[in-house]
Amino acid sequence: MSSSRPATGGGRIIAVAPERVVRWLNGFIGRHGPSAIEQTLDGITLTAADGSVAACALPLDERFEAEVEPEELVEAFVERAETERVVAVVILRKGAFAIGVFRGAKLLASKVDTTYVQGRTAAGGWSQQRYARRREKQAAIALKKATEACVRVLAPFVGEIEAVVGAGDKRGIAEMLTEKRLAALGDRLLPLSMDVGEPRLNTLKDTPRQFRAVHIHLTEPEPEPEPVPDAGDAEGRAARGD
Incomplete structure (x- = not known):
């Protein structure tokens, strides 16, 4: 397809x-x-x-x-x-992550999980600042959890992984790969865009269709316009109903 x-x-x-x-x-x-x-x-x-x-x-x-x-x-x-290349895929989006290692289209190892991160609030003043601090703390915890999962899944394959493909929070993914146990993969992160849904196992399993x-x-050249019949010829007269 x-x-x-x-x-x-x-x-x-x-x-x-x-x-x-x-x-x-x-x-x-x-x-x-x-x-x-x-x-x-x-x-x-x-x-x-x-x-x-x-x-x-x-x-x-x-x-x-x-x-x-x-x-x-x-x-x-x-x-x-x-x-069939060995490729790591990391999908990260608002506390949820899906991480996998593929050989060709075959999934060798994976981890999918979600951590609650509060959404943005319309409240103003002190309440808004309190919610923002809480949200930042939750996001930091979620990123740390995703990084640890990334280490567990990817570290055993560091010597084999030829490319890393990310989707969702690209900045967060790049930050995850600065972890010293994953530092060797930092320069293998490709600027490849993938159109993916929420970080789920089925979403992860579908990514080879895009990165492979x-x-x-x-x-293609524009088709040449069809000639317009001359008003004096038979086709022109027929077109006018003469």
Whole structure:
């Protein structure tokens, strides 16, 4: 299954599961004609006979380390895209967290929990300040609890984790990774945006669909307008009912 959204500057961004990339590329060539292919830093770009362009990026900010022969580019790209990498996922939102370690789409370890954090209040004056101090204290306790859970789940895999993907409170997640037992993971946190719901186990299990996806920026030429019949020809007369 793939998803699509408008791209900044035109075209669409299509997210395709790595296992379906070959099928998608074959469909692109079938719809738009033979394509020239070139290697880019983060993937490949196909330019079709009709001017359509499909710029395909490897998942998880992966990069090609060396030049690949043109006839081997698609195979090399798909092989890299399908590689089952070990990825940590941290979802943090208002006292709730979901933390997991995946190999490919398989969840190896996880922890999901919730700590009460008071919502903002409309009260004014002294009461508002008291509520704010209470809320800050509760938020600090919740973050500490999430950090300890993060250590328990991620620390055994620190040597294997190749990337960390966060969702929700990005600032809180970055702070969690400053904990000395997780410091090695700080530079593996990717600026990848994921659209996720509340931190739940089902939410966590669904994240590979996003972080493993190949993102394709598809641009297609505007269709040429149909010619307007000349007023003096037969089609023009028919259009006017003459």
